Amino acid sequence: MYAMIDQTLFGELSSSxxxxxxxxxxxxxxxxxxxxxxxxxxxxxxxxxxxxxxxxYIYAKCLAAxxxxxxxxxxxxxLATETTLRAKLLQHGGAKEASTLLKDLVGSDDIIRYHGKxxxxxxxxxxxxxxxxxxxx
Numbered sequence: 587m588y589a590m591i592d593q594t595l596f597g598e599l600s601s602s603x604x605x606x607x608x609x610x611x612x613x614x615x616x617x618x619x620x621x622x623x624x625x626x627x628x629x630x631x632x633x634x635x636x637x638x639x640x641x642x643y644i645y646a647k648c649l650a651a652x653x654x655x656x657x658x659x660x661x662x663x664x665l666a667t668e669t670t671l672r673a674k675l676l677q678h679g680g681a682k683e684a685s686t687l688l689k690d691l692v693g694s695d696d697i698i699r700y701h702g703k704x705x706x707x708x709x710x711x712x713x714x715x716x717x718x719x720x721x722x723x
Contacts, residue, residue: 653692
């Protein structure tokens with residue numbers, strides 16, 4: 587629920603709506619109740635000081651799932667898999683842009699997409715790989 591509130595207020599499709607109306611609209615997605623008039627969502631510090639750090643965990647999971655599917659799934663303990671991960675991802679440390687490392691590792695530009703001044707996982711590509719949606723191309 588908190589992530590939904592955050593994305594509605596600050597995400598790619600954010601609006602200038604007030605938090606109370608956003609929370610009321612999103613309540614249809616939850617089963618728990620709160621005392622009317624208490625504005626429980628104002629106790630969620632993430633909306634004020636947590637920043638994008640929260641999403642780095644979610645992004646890491648998305649990117650790791652794609653890397654697993656593209657690089658590791660067939661034979662995760664093989665020397666070839668280990669060598670690929672070391673040579674294309676780990677050995678560079680901070681010397682290469684993360685987006686370049688990810689693209690080189692999976693051999694595709696589809697792993698990420700750019701948003702604002704940074705990049706985010708390409709969830710369409712990930713969902714297609716996981717069989718959650720059909721390839722539209």
